[in-house]
Amino acid sequence: MIPMISVRDLTVRYGATTAVDGLTMELAPGRIYGLLGRNGSGKTSLLSVLAAYRRADGGSVEIDGVDPFENARIMRDTVFVRDTLDVPEGDRVGKVLDFHARLRPRWDAGLAERLTEAFGLDRRKRVSALSRGQRSGLGVVLGLASRASLTLLDEVYLGMDAAARSTFYRELLDDYLAHPRTIILSTHLIQEVADLFEEVVIIDRGRLVVQEETDTFRARGVAVTGPAEAVETFVSGRTVLGRQSLGGVRQATLYGGLGDEEERRAEQAGLSLAPVGIQDLFVHLTSGEHTPEAVR
Amino acid sequence: MNAHTVLLTLLRMYRPIFLWFGATLVIGAGIADLVLGAVTEPAFSLWMFVAASAVKYWVLVIGVILVSTHLRQFVAAGVTRRALVTGGLIFGVLTSLAVAVLVPLGHGLEDALLGEVAAGYPAWSPRLGLGEFGHVLPSCLAFFVSGAAVVAAFYRYGAWRGLPLLVPALLPALVTEGLLGLGGNGELLTRFLPYAAAVTVSVGLSLVGAMLYRRVMRDVTIRRSTTS
Structure with missing residues (x-):
């Protein structure tokens, strides 16, 4: 087109x-x-x-x-x-x-x-x-x-x-x-x-960070929650937009969708996965720590 | 959207204002003349004192409004700057023509209304009326162009950077005011140059002013407000 x-x-x-x-x-x-x-x-x-x-x-x-x-x-x-x-x-x-x-x-x-x-x-x-x-x-x-x-x-x-x-x-x-x-x-x-x-x-x-179908973009954000150590092991090598910890529990927001196999692996590691709202993704992507290049 | 549409829209917008302004001027001066004529034989023209000096400033204000108000308004409605400038300039010429006709017309009406007048009153004649038209028209054109060009320069470049353009923008009005004009009693004033040369210089400067206005406006950014 x-x-x-x-x-x-x-x-x-x-x-x-x-x-x-x-x-x-x-x-x-x-x-x-x-x-x-x-x-x-x-x-x-x-x-x-x-x-x-x-x-x-x-x-x-x-x-x-x-x-x-x-x-x-x-x-x-x-x-x-x-x-x-x-x-x-x-x-x-x-x-x-x-x-x-x-x-x-x-x-x-x-x-x-x-x-x-x-x-x-x-x-x-x-x-x-x-x-x-x-x-x-x-x-x-x-x-x-x-x-x-x-x-x-x-x-x-x-x-x-x-x-x-x-x-x-x-x-x-x-x-x-x-x-x-x-x-x-x-x-x-x-x-x-x-x-x-x-x-x-x-x-x-002034620079383009993301241009995507809304549903595709929505699917890119995943919040991984669980024991800090298990979360860190799981997110290693991925684009992490943000981390929050409370006691021994940590939540990491990932940018990039997970495949079926990865979801199974998270489940086996005792981690819970949740979608991230567009606003949360936006905040993470434009929070200052993440330059446009970092998330491309 | 072309200049023709802009011209028609401006004419439609200003029609009620023209009518109110013209009617107020004619009726106000008419009543004042009737009162004046009843108590004395006037030795001066009230119409020329009021109308002849007022119209050029009124046309100047239209030039100012063209940029300060209508630029944003028309571009926001999908009109190009080029169409607005061209349509606006034609509108300015037509307005100047209209008021240049109104001044001698009003003078003639006043003369007929007053009847007996004292020696100092500028008795109307077709020749005098033509002279008044010939003095008011270039004056109005120059004031219109200067009004539009001054505001365009400040709108585009801001207060300090626009300041140097003030001189060329004001030149049509200032020079015309020096060369041609009407006295407080409607005297035809032609100074420094013969009339034909004075008109040529005035119209020439107005054309240059119009070109400056067009140049400044052709790719001006549409600001959020006139002052921002």
């Missing part, structure tokens, strides 16, 4: 700071990607380049085979919603929605109306008067109702309460199933959103 998004040696700098450092990846079209990374890892910079909000300082980005920067066709079909809404503060919600409805070729007015109600947005209220959660809700309305082939959502849930976030996840999934497109969702609420992701992309310090 021809990749919809192709990133080669992408570099983004802010003065002396390198936000994205020679990142290379390919993303197939029509999937929901979870873009994960710690604060300052380069997520927003990467999304900004994909959305043509800024030029790359090095390397190349192609969407459908062309550079998205100032490409009218690609930009028309890309929507980027970031935590700071790119709308005039003094405009009323209704005016903001009408503006996007006029300029977005695939704008779904019905969906916009439904989401506006779901997030409790008053069309007559000015953007400056919206609460943090309501502003995020407006961002979600713009992001989903645009129905852009490439939808980039960067921390769009900020300030939303649990019910609003749940509405967002449900609407995102429903709309995606009805109108498949490429969605990249950057988030820190990994555990909460993990089930939405079809593929996980983790970046750290």
Whole structure:
């Protein structure tokens, strides 16, 4: 399959700071990607380049085979919603929605109306008067109702309460199933959103750490628990992401799946094996002790 | 999304503002003129005093808003910088044309409304109206371009690095203000150069300003806010 998004040696700098450092990846079209990374890892910079909000300082980005920067066709079909809404503060919600409805070729007015109600947005209220959660809700309305082939959502849930976030996840999934497109969702609420992701992309310090199917990635993490000595013997020669000890009991988090034979061996050694959540894997992979090279 | 779409969107956005602004100006000056005419024979043009000096600053503000507000807004809606700059410049030209027509038109209406006037009042004539149009238009174009270019320079390069661009960006407005203008009573002021040469210099500088604006904006990063 021809990749919809192709990133080669992408570099983004802010003065002396390198936000994205020679990142290379390919993303197939029509999937929901979870873009994960710690604060300052380069997520927003990467999304900004994909959305043509800024030029790359090095390397190349192609969407459908062309550079998205100032490409009218690609930009028309890309929507980027970031935590700071790119709308005039003094405009009323209704005016903001009408503006996007006029300029977005695939704008779904019905969906916009439904989401506006779901997030409790008053069309007559000015953007400056919206609460943090309501502003995020407006961002979600713009992001989903645009129905852009490439939808980039960067921390769009900020300030939303649990019910609003749940509405967002449900609407995102429903709309995606009805109108498949490429969605990249950057988030820190990994555990909460993990089930939405079809593929996980983790970046750290501007470099790609992991890009995998969510299920494959999930299967890579194994927590081995048992007597300290037995655990150390078992994990010897493997990539250990972290260790925790309590008395004589130790738990080691391994990166890399175990085969049937290895699982049997662990059982015989009196060790218990448990899956590791995506968030735990993410924390281990980006904790600072593990450089991207170490886990490749 | 092309410049035509941007132009139509801007016209639609600004239409109610234009109408309110124009109506307030015309009705306000009209009422004031009626009161003035009832108590005295005015020796000056209130319309020219208020409107002629106000319009160029209003057009300058539109140039400023084009970058400070509309850049993020339009790019976030999938519009290219190129389309926004081109559509915005055409919008600026059309706005300048509209206000350049409004000024002599309002003066003519005022003249008709007042009837008897004292000696100092600048009596309207088609020739004077044409002169007013010919002075207001280059002035508005220059102020619009300067407003847009100054903010574009600061938006892109920040306060200190943008400072050197302040001079070329302000040049169209400053030079035009020096060469052409309207006095407080609507006098046609043409200084230092004959009118044709002054207009040529003014329009030429506005074109250079527009090119500078286009150059600065063509690959500008879309910041989170105007100040960040």
